[in-house]
Amino acid sequence: MTTTEERVLQAVPGAEAPPVERALSSPGRGGRLAAAAARSLPIVPIVGAVLAWHLLTTYDVIAWLRFDKVPGPLDVFHSLRVQFETAEFRQHVVSSLGRILSGFALASLVGVVVGIGIGRSKVVAALLRPLIEIARPIPAIALVPLAILLFPTSEQGIIFITFFAAVFPVTVATMHAMKTLPLVWMDAASTLGANRRQVLFHIVLPGAMPAIFSGLSVSMGVAWICVVSAEMISGQFGVGYWTWMSYSLLDYAGVVAGMLTIGALGFTTSWLIERLGRRVNRWLPGEAR
Amino acid sequence: MSSAVVASTDAGAPVELDKMRIDYADGPAAHLDLKVSPGEIVMLLGPSGCGKSTILRALAGLQPIAAGAARIDGLVRLGPEAHCAMVFQEDALLPWRTARRNVEFALALRGVPRRERKQLVLELLDQVGLTPFADHLPKQLSGGMRQRVQLARTLAAEPRVLLMDEPFGALDAQTRLDMQELLISVWRQRRTTILFVTHDVDEALLLADRVVVLTPRPARIARIVAVAHPRDPDAQLQPEFGLQGKEILALLGHGQLPPTEDRKD
Numbered sequence: 001m002t003t004t005e006e007r008v009l010q011a012v013p014g015a016e017a018p019p020v021e022r023a024l025s026s027p028g029r030g031g032r033l034a035a036a037a038a039r040s041l042p043i044v045p046i047v048g049a050v051l052a053w054h055l056l057t058t059y060d061v062i063a064w065l066r067f068d069k070v071p072g073p074l075d076v077f078h079s080l081r082v083q084f085e086t087a088e089f090r091q092h093v094v095s096s097l098g099r100i101l102s103g104f105a106l107a108s109l110v111g112v113v114v115g116i117g118i119g120r121s122k123v124v125a126a127l128l129r130p131l132i133e134i135a136r137p138i139p140a141i142a143l144v145p146l147a148i149l150l151f152p153t154s155e156q157g158i159i160f161i162t163f164f165a166a167v168f169p170v171t172v173a174t175m176h177a178m179k180t181l182p183l184v185w186m187d188a189a190s191t192l193g194a195n196r197r198q199v200l201f202h203i204v205l206p207g208a209m210p211a212i213f214s215g216l217s218v219s220m221g222v223a224w225i226c227v228v229s230a231e232m233i234s235g236q237f238g239v240g241y242w243t244w245m246s247y248s249l250l251d252y253a254g255v256v257a258g259m260l261t262i263g264a265l266g267f268t269t270s271w272l273i274e275r276l277g278r279r280v281n282r283w284l285p286g287e288a289r
Numbered sequence: 290m291s292s293a294v295v296a297s298t299d300a301g302a303p304v305e306l307d308k309m310r311i312d313y314a315d316g317p318a319a320h321l322d323l324k325v326s327p328g329e330i331v332m333l334l335g336p337s338g339c340g341k342s343t344i345l346r347a348l349a350g351l352q353p354i355a356a357g358a359a360r361i362d363g364l365v366r367l368g369p370e371a372h373c374a375m376v377f378q379e380d381a382l383l384p385w386r387t388a389r390r391n392v393e394f395a396l397a398l399r400g401v402p403r404r405e406r407k408q409l410v411l412e413l414l415d416q417v418g419l420t421p422f423a424d425h426l427p428k429q430l431s432g433g434m435r436q437r438v439q440l441a442r443t444l445a446a447e448p449r450v451l452l453m454d455e456p457f458g459a460l461d462a463q464t465r466l467d468m469q470e471l472l473i474s475v476w477r478q479r480r481t482t483i484l485f486v487t488h489d490v491d492e493a494l495l496l497a498d499r500v501v502v503l504t505p506r507p508a509r510i511a512r513i514v515a516v517a518h519p520r521d522p523d524a525q526l527q528p529e530f531g532l533q534g535k536e537i538l539a540l541l542g543h544g545q546l547p548p549t550e551d552r553k554d
Contacts (some may be wrong), residue, residue: 185381192374193368194398281385
């Protein structure tokens with residue numbers, strides 16, 4: 001039997017999905033045909049996987065792995081279409097998105113502030129670092145029982161767990177960024193008369209943005225893992241809850257439809273962070289003009 | 290037009306290093322006594338690692354002074370308060386700001402009202418010949434252009450003392466000549482006092498009123514060479530140029546010290 005967490009990990013393929021490399025499609029000498037062939041390369045394995053899935057489930061293959069109860073792609077597609085027409089399912093999606101965004105936004109803010117504090121002040125570092133090092137290794141999922149006890153509503157508990165999972169990657173990335181900022185930027189600013197606040201907002205924060213954004217994209221991935229797991233355990237709404245309910249109700253097509261929905265949501269939110277990061281950090285030498 | 294930039298600037302301030310000593314954690318870095326007149330260009334030349342940049346950093350307020358004093362315009366204030374601004378060797382531009390916005394940053398820090406900044410930025414960029422590149426990010430500019438922006442940004446602080454820490458050290462020979470000419474033309478307009486660190490003997494002799502040759506660390510004054518014909522376009526053709534160059538090189542440990550009549554150090 002797989003644990004919940006493993007199930008969720010499998011269920012979030014899009015959480016850290018890198019966008020398909022563009023390198024393959026570089027046009028030019030190879031000619032159009034080669035370019036078209038190159039462009040179709042990423043599609044081949046996807047089509048192959050869906051086809052294999054279809055065949056394995058259609059013929060109810062049992063060869064150590066048992067496909068007899070697994071829904072086929074057509075069932076899943078049908079289920080998705082039906083579900084997306086119901087207001088109830090859309091409500092579950094909105095509910096999960098709301099939790100992710102609140103937990104993630106809170107984590108970004110706290111992570112950046114604490115990271116800068118630790119990176120720039122010895123006092124703050126002495127105060128907070130040990131606490132962070134103790135709390136960080138605890139998987140956020142392990143906090144579910146405590147969150148149920150602590151918070152008046154499960155909604156707040158789930159947001160807390162999402163926050164807890166997402167805050168550390170941002171904190172650590174920001175903290176390290178403080179050490180890699182070129183000193184000459186600060187020197188230049190202070191010889192031009194900048195005070196501490198101006199150095200913070202005009203040098204430190206923009207200079208740390210590349211690192212902060214790499215922390216944010218890691219955070220977004222773990223935030224989805226945690227929100228879905230927390231929903232499965234203690235939620236009354238949300239895609240994670242809905243997926244688990246489908247399993248309990250033996251609606252296996254619904255389970256896969258839920259998985260795919262979670263994947264799509266994870267992919268979309270990560271993509272948005274990526275886009276935003278590129279825009280903010282377009283000054284980096286590696287970014288095209 | 291560009292007189293608006295200059296108008297509020299007083300000309301260069303006098304600089305006095307009064308037995309100034311700077312220490313690193315592991316011992317003294319520099320110890321010297323030097324008087325620089327208002328509007329003078331003094332080049333600091335010395336073996337690498339001798340502590341010459343540290344002297345500038347102290348005047349910029351980036352490095353504490355251990356003993357003695359540095360006075361600018363007779364006062365012991367340093368850095369921005371004393372209108373000392375610095376041009377760095379490395380890329381000190383903020384890479385996320387365009388050329389225009391880098392210069393504007395200095396104006397904003399000085400408290401210039403927003404609506405006046407735009408015009409001043411254009412004048413400053415015009416002065417360093419970068420108007421067409423105002424909206425380029427530093428990564429889209431060549432090394433020479435980036436140093437031009439840095440010069441414009443530093444001038445935006447209206448310095449009375451310009452501290453230049455090997456500002457052209459990373460540039461190719463041609464660009465370096467262009468930059469030296471640019472610096473001289475800016476200096477002719479503003480008469481800022483300039484303290485300039487270099488390791489290039491020719492650069493020192495081409496730009497300076499006086500060349501201060503420093504010893505290996507801790508940096509002390511080995512000799513002060515008063516340039517025979519400061520900033521004369523034909524200086525390189527005159528015999529003193531070669532002789533003084535040879536003298537400086539010898540002090541730095543390359544070749545024999547030519548026999549000189551007076552050693553005033």
